[in-house]
Amino acid sequence: MTNWPDDDVILYDGVCVFCSRWVQFVIARDTAKRFRFTPIQSPYGTRLAQAFGIDPRDPDTNAVIHAGRAHLKSDAALTVLSNLPGWGWTRALFAVPKPLRNAVYGVVARNRYRIFGKFESCFVPDAELRRRVLE
Template sequence: MASDEAKNRSAAGAAHCIVLFDGVCSFCNGWVQFLIKRDQRDVFRFAALQSDFAQSLLAAHGVESGEMNSVVAVEGTKLFDKSGAVLHIFKRLGGMWKLLFIFSVVPRPVRDAVYLWIARRRYQWFGKYDSCMLPTDSMKRKFID
Protein backbone atom coordinates (compact mmCIF):
# COMPACT_ATOMS: atom_id res chain seq x y z
CA MET A 1 0.00 0.00 0.00
CA ALA A 2 1.47 3.35 -0.94
CA SER A 3 2.07 5.95 1.77
CA ASP A 4 -0.48 8.28 0.09
CA GLU A 5 -3.09 5.56 0.49
CA ALA A 6 -2.11 5.16 4.15
CA LYS A 7 -2.51 8.93 4.64
CA ASN A 8 -5.94 8.81 2.98
CA ARG A 9 -7.07 5.87 5.13
CA SER A 10 -5.75 7.66 8.21
CA ALA A 11 -7.55 10.87 7.22
CA ALA A 12 -10.75 8.93 6.56
CA GLY A 13 -10.56 7.58 10.10
CA ALA A 14 -9.62 10.96 11.57
CA ALA A 15 -12.28 10.59 14.26
CA HIS A 16 -10.46 7.45 15.39
CA CYS A 17 -7.21 6.94 17.20
CA ILE A 18 -5.27 4.26 15.32
CA VAL A 19 -3.28 2.02 17.63
CA LEU A 20 -0.38 0.15 16.06
CA PHE A 21 0.83 -2.76 18.15
CA ASP A 22 3.28 -5.65 17.98
CA GLY A 23 1.02 -8.38 16.60
CA VAL A 24 3.16 -11.27 17.89
CA CYS A 25 3.53 -9.94 21.45
CA SER A 26 1.24 -11.57 24.03
CA PHE A 27 1.34 -8.49 26.26
CA CYS A 28 0.49 -6.18 23.34
CA ASN A 29 -2.40 -8.41 22.28
CA GLY A 30 -3.68 -8.30 25.85
CA TRP A 31 -3.43 -4.50 25.76
CA VAL A 32 -5.55 -4.44 22.58
CA GLN A 33 -8.15 -6.72 24.20
CA PHE A 34 -8.19 -4.43 27.25
CA LEU A 35 -8.82 -1.38 25.04
CA ILE A 36 -11.53 -3.05 22.94
CA LYS A 37 -13.48 -4.03 26.06
CA ARG A 38 -13.36 -0.47 27.42
CA ASP A 39 -13.77 1.50 24.17
CA GLN A 40 -17.39 2.46 24.78
CA ARG A 41 -17.15 5.55 22.53
CA ASP A 42 -15.70 3.55 19.59
CA VAL A 43 -12.57 5.72 19.49
CA PHE A 44 -9.94 3.14 18.54
CA ARG A 45 -8.93 1.21 15.46
CA PHE A 46 -6.06 -1.28 15.50
CA ALA A 47 -3.39 -2.59 13.16
CA ALA A 48 -0.39 -4.84 13.76
CA LEU A 49 2.97 -3.14 13.25
CA GLN A 50 3.82 -6.06 10.96
CA SER A 51 1.00 -5.13 8.54
CA ASP A 52 1.51 -3.30 5.26
CA PHE A 53 -0.94 -0.63 6.44
CA ALA A 54 1.08 0.09 9.60
CA GLN A 55 4.35 0.23 7.70
CA SER A 56 2.83 2.62 5.15
CA LEU A 57 1.31 4.78 7.85
CA LEU A 58 4.63 4.99 9.70
CA ALA A 59 6.42 5.87 6.45
CA ALA A 60 3.83 8.60 5.80
CA HIS A 61 4.85 10.06 9.17
CA GLY A 62 8.55 9.86 8.32
CA VAL A 63 9.29 6.84 10.51
CA GLU A 64 11.60 4.18 9.08
CA SER A 65 10.36 0.60 8.89
CA GLY A 66 11.50 -1.33 11.94
CA GLU A 67 12.09 1.82 14.01
CA MET A 68 8.95 1.19 16.06
CA ASN A 69 8.66 -2.10 17.86
CA SER A 70 5.77 -1.80 20.29
CA VAL A 71 2.81 0.58 20.68
CA VAL A 72 2.20 3.63 18.49
CA ALA A 73 -0.88 5.86 18.39
CA VAL A 74 -1.76 7.92 15.33
CA GLU A 75 -4.53 10.47 15.38
CA GLY A 76 -5.01 12.83 12.48
CA THR A 77 -1.56 14.12 11.58
CA LYS A 78 -0.01 13.35 14.98
CA LEU A 79 2.03 10.28 15.84
CA PHE A 80 2.62 9.31 19.47
CA ASP A 81 5.19 6.71 20.48
CA LYS A 82 6.48 5.00 23.60
CA SER A 83 5.07 6.48 26.83
CA GLY A 84 3.45 9.31 24.87
CA ALA A 85 1.35 6.75 22.97
CA VAL A 86 0.22 5.00 26.16
CA LEU A 87 -0.73 8.30 27.81
CA HIS A 88 -2.57 9.51 24.72
CA ILE A 89 -4.50 6.23 24.54
CA PHE A 90 -5.55 6.49 28.19
CA LYS A 91 -6.61 10.10 27.63
CA ARG A 92 -8.75 9.10 24.62
CA LEU A 93 -10.17 6.09 26.46
CA GLY A 94 -11.91 8.56 28.72
CA GLY A 95 -13.63 7.92 32.01
CA MET A 96 -11.39 7.38 34.98
CA TRP A 97 -8.64 6.13 32.66
CA LYS A 98 -7.90 9.66 31.45
CA LEU A 99 -6.70 10.47 34.98
CA LEU A 100 -3.56 8.46 34.16
CA PHE A 101 -2.66 11.32 31.82
CA ILE A 102 -1.37 13.02 34.99
CA PHE A 103 1.83 11.02 34.40
CA SER A 104 2.56 13.35 31.50
CA VAL A 105 4.07 15.69 34.14
CA VAL A 106 6.88 13.14 34.54
CA PRO A 107 9.69 14.17 32.17
CA ARG A 108 9.47 12.24 28.91
CA PRO A 109 13.00 10.78 29.14
CA VAL A 110 12.09 9.21 32.50
CA ARG A 111 8.72 7.90 31.23
CA ASP A 112 10.31 6.52 28.07
CA ALA A 113 13.11 4.84 30.03
CA VAL A 114 10.50 2.93 32.08
CA TYR A 115 8.51 2.17 28.92
CA LEU A 116 11.59 0.83 27.09
CA TRP A 117 12.66 -1.23 30.12
CA ILE A 118 9.29 -3.01 30.04
CA ALA A 119 9.20 -3.22 26.23
CA ARG A 120 12.60 -4.94 26.08
CA ARG A 121 11.41 -7.64 28.49
CA ARG A 122 7.85 -8.15 27.25
CA TYR A 123 8.57 -11.34 25.24
CA GLN A 124 10.50 -12.85 28.15
CA TRP A 125 7.76 -12.03 30.69
CA PHE A 126 4.59 -12.54 28.65
CA GLY A 127 5.60 -14.64 25.65
CA LYS A 128 5.35 -14.33 21.92
CA TYR A 129 3.06 -15.77 19.24
CA ASP A 130 4.32 -17.33 16.02
CA SER A 131 1.97 -15.10 14.02
CA CYS A 132 -0.29 -12.09 14.49
CA MET A 133 -3.61 -12.53 16.25
CA LEU A 134 -6.70 -13.01 14.14
CA PRO A 135 -9.62 -10.93 15.42
CA THR A 136 -12.95 -12.60 16.02
CA ASP A 137 -15.84 -11.74 13.71
CA SER A 138 -17.27 -9.35 16.30
CA MET A 139 -13.93 -7.48 16.53
CA LYS A 140 -13.03 -7.31 12.84
CA ARG A 141 -14.51 -3.83 12.30
CA LYS A 142 -12.01 -2.46 14.87
CA PHE A 143 -9.02 -3.66 12.85
CA ILE A 144 -7.42 -2.12 9.79
CA ASP A 145 -5.75 -4.40 7.25
Protein backbone atom coordinates in the same frame (compact mmCIF):
# COMPACT_ATOMS: atom_id res chain seq x y z
CA MET B 1 6.05 15.26 11.42
CA THR B 2 4.48 13.11 8.73
CA ASN B 3 0.73 13.51 8.28
CA TRP B 4 -1.40 10.40 8.23
CA PRO B 5 -4.91 10.29 6.75
CA ASP B 6 -6.45 8.09 9.46
CA ASP B 7 -6.98 9.12 13.07
CA ASP B 8 -7.26 7.20 16.33
CA VAL B 9 -5.30 4.25 14.96
CA ILE B 10 -3.20 2.17 17.32
CA LEU B 11 -0.17 0.46 15.80
CA TYR B 12 0.93 -2.60 17.79
CA ASP B 13 3.17 -5.65 17.56
CA GLY B 14 0.71 -8.37 16.54
CA VAL B 15 2.87 -11.30 17.69
CA CYS B 16 3.58 -9.81 21.13
CA VAL B 17 1.37 -11.30 23.86
CA PHE B 18 1.63 -8.14 26.00
CA CYS B 19 0.79 -5.89 23.03
CA SER B 20 -2.20 -8.01 22.04
CA ARG B 21 -3.46 -7.88 25.62
CA TRP B 22 -3.03 -4.08 25.52
CA VAL B 23 -5.31 -4.02 22.45
CA GLN B 24 -7.87 -6.20 24.26
CA PHE B 25 -7.66 -3.88 27.30
CA VAL B 26 -8.41 -0.87 25.09
CA ILE B 27 -11.25 -2.64 23.27
CA ALA B 28 -12.92 -3.57 26.56
CA ARG B 29 -12.90 0.07 27.72
CA ASP B 30 -13.39 1.94 24.46
CA THR B 31 -17.18 2.03 24.67
CA ALA B 32 -17.40 4.65 21.88
CA LYS B 33 -15.36 2.34 19.62
CA ARG B 34 -13.16 5.33 18.85
CA PHE B 35 -9.87 3.49 18.34
CA ARG B 36 -8.97 1.22 15.46
CA PHE B 37 -6.00 -1.11 15.38
CA THR B 38 -3.36 -2.33 13.00
CA PRO B 39 -0.67 -4.92 13.65
CA ILE B 40 2.76 -3.79 12.54
CA GLN B 41 3.04 -7.06 10.58
CA SER B 42 0.15 -6.10 8.25
CA PRO B 43 0.81 -4.17 5.03
CA TYR B 44 -1.02 -1.12 6.43
CA GLY B 45 0.81 -1.38 9.77
CA THR B 46 4.18 -1.71 8.06
CA ARG B 47 3.54 1.44 5.99
CA LEU B 48 2.43 3.32 9.10
CA ALA B 49 5.49 2.17 11.06
CA GLN B 50 7.88 3.18 8.29
CA ALA B 51 6.21 6.59 7.98
CA PHE B 52 7.02 7.24 11.64
CA GLY B 53 10.52 5.77 11.71
CA ILE B 54 9.65 2.49 13.43
CA ASP B 55 11.46 -0.62 12.15
CA PRO B 56 8.63 -3.08 11.39
CA ARG B 57 11.05 -6.02 11.72
CA ASP B 58 12.14 -4.98 15.22
CA PRO B 59 9.58 -2.58 16.68
CA ASP B 60 10.54 -0.90 19.94
CA THR B 61 7.30 1.01 20.41
CA ASN B 62 3.64 1.03 19.75
CA ALA B 63 2.16 4.19 18.31
CA VAL B 64 -1.14 5.97 18.10
CA ILE B 65 -2.29 8.53 15.60
CA HIS B 66 -4.49 10.96 17.51
CA ALA B 67 -5.66 14.43 16.52
CA GLY B 68 -3.51 14.19 13.39
CA ARG B 69 -0.28 13.53 15.28
CA ALA B 70 1.79 10.42 15.85
CA HIS B 71 2.51 9.62 19.49
CA LEU B 72 5.18 7.05 20.34
CA LYS B 73 6.32 5.13 23.43
CA SER B 74 4.92 6.42 26.73
CA ASP B 75 3.16 9.29 24.95
CA ALA B 76 1.23 6.73 22.89
CA ALA B 77 0.15 4.70 25.90
CA LEU B 78 -0.88 7.77 27.89
CA THR B 79 -2.69 9.31 24.94
CA VAL B 80 -4.77 6.17 24.49
CA LEU B 81 -5.43 5.70 28.22
CA SER B 82 -6.39 9.33 28.77
CA ASN B 83 -9.00 9.08 26.01
CA LEU B 84 -10.77 6.06 27.51
CA PRO B 85 -13.82 6.57 29.73
CA GLY B 86 -12.77 6.67 33.39
CA TRP B 87 -9.06 6.92 32.57
CA GLY B 88 -8.77 10.68 32.11
CA TRP B 89 -6.77 10.85 35.35
CA THR B 90 -3.81 9.38 33.44
CA ARG B 91 -3.28 12.81 31.82
CA ALA B 92 -1.54 13.73 35.09
CA LEU B 93 1.21 11.24 34.20
CA PHE B 94 2.28 13.51 31.35
CA ALA B 95 3.80 15.64 34.14
CA VAL B 96 6.39 12.91 34.75
CA PRO B 97 9.47 13.85 32.70
CA LYS B 98 9.34 12.19 29.30
CA PRO B 99 12.88 10.71 29.54
CA LEU B 100 11.86 8.91 32.74
CA ARG B 101 8.55 7.70 31.29
CA ASN B 102 10.27 6.47 28.13
CA ALA B 103 13.03 4.74 30.11
CA VAL B 104 10.42 2.66 31.95
CA TYR B 105 8.56 2.07 28.67
CA GLY B 106 11.82 0.96 27.03
CA VAL B 107 12.58 -1.64 29.70
CA VAL B 108 9.19 -3.27 29.16
CA ALA B 109 9.41 -2.97 25.35
CA ARG B 110 12.87 -4.56 25.15
CA ASN B 111 11.87 -7.47 27.39
CA ARG B 112 8.26 -8.01 26.32
CA TYR B 113 8.83 -11.32 24.50
CA ARG B 114 10.95 -12.75 27.30
CA ILE B 115 8.53 -11.70 30.05
CA PHE B 116 5.14 -12.12 28.36
CA GLY B 117 5.81 -14.42 25.40
CA LYS B 118 5.31 -14.29 21.67
CA PHE B 119 2.64 -15.71 19.37
CA GLU B 120 3.63 -17.70 16.29
CA SER B 121 1.39 -15.46 14.21
CA CYS B 122 -0.63 -12.29 14.70
CA PHE B 123 -3.50 -12.21 17.15
CA VAL B 124 -6.71 -12.98 15.24
CA PRO B 125 -9.61 -10.73 16.20
CA ASP B 126 -13.20 -11.91 16.42
CA ALA B 127 -15.81 -10.69 13.91
CA GLU B 128 -16.77 -7.66 16.05
CA LEU B 129 -13.19 -6.48 16.33
CA ARG B 130 -12.35 -7.24 12.70
CA ARG B 131 -14.37 -4.17 11.65
CA ARG B 132 -11.94 -2.03 13.69
CA VAL B 133 -8.72 -3.60 12.35
CA LEU B 134 -6.90 -1.97 9.47
CA GLU B 135 -4.72 -4.29 7.43
